Amino acid sequence: MSKEIEKLMQEIAKDEQSSDSYIREEATKKREWILNRADMYAKYCGVSREDVLTSWEQSRSYWYMNYYQGCNQPDLTQKNNVISIAKWKEKGKELFGDNAKEWQFECPNCHNVQTMQQFFKAGVEPNYAYRNCASRFGIGGLTTCKWSIEGLITLPCTYVITEQYKIVKVFNFHEKQPKLF
Numbered sequence: 001m002s003k004e005i006e007k008l009m010q011e012i013a014k015d016e017q018s019s020d021s022y023i024r025e026e027a028t029k030k031r032e033w034i035l036n037r038a039d040m041y042a043k044y045c046g047v048s049r050e051d052v053l054t055s056w057e058q059s060r061s062y063w064y065m066n067y068y069q070g071c072n073q074p075d076l077t078q079k080n081n082v083i084s085i086a087k088w089k090e091k092g093k094e095l096f097g098d099n100a101k102e103w104q105f106e107c108p109n110c111h112n113v114q115t116m117q118q119f120f121k122a123g124v125e126p127n128y129a130y131r132n133c134a135s136r137f138g139i140g141g142l143t144t145c146k147w148s149i150e151g152l153i154t155l156p157c158t159y160v161i162t163e164q165y166k167i168v169k170v171f172n173f174h175e176k177q178p179k180l181f
């Protein structure tokens, strides 16, 4: 067990000794939840539960009870299009080649197809190309859609599991229809 996990387990064990029965029960439930959730992420990424949990612990700076929650470690089985960052990069290369700046992303709202290269040329942060519609920045003369993945409305997108086993939402790749002949 890594020292990070050991420290977490000690914290939980300490709360299980609390004089408050509510804290005791919640601590036990939370341990179960954390281990199950780490298992889920480990399976998606082909790594061990210890790898996931160690990494999660390395970026935790507050109480485990608040840190380990559905909003921080979402249930992957409730989402379509979940992919590890390694597989996502493989897929991008397969579809569009080695140069990530040329990868084509599709706005889920207006279906504009856009690349990091276009954003770069327009003087806009290139990494916005898979999170914001080009129309937000007037790129390519577009102005109407303005959709952003940060907004409240959810449209189909890809959930990438990062190297720190966090979830980042990105636009889907623009996948061309397969040729029939």
Ligand SMILES: [Zn+2]
Binding pocket: 107, 108, 109, 110, 111, 112, 133, 134, 135, 145, 146, 147
């Ligand atoms: Zn759009």
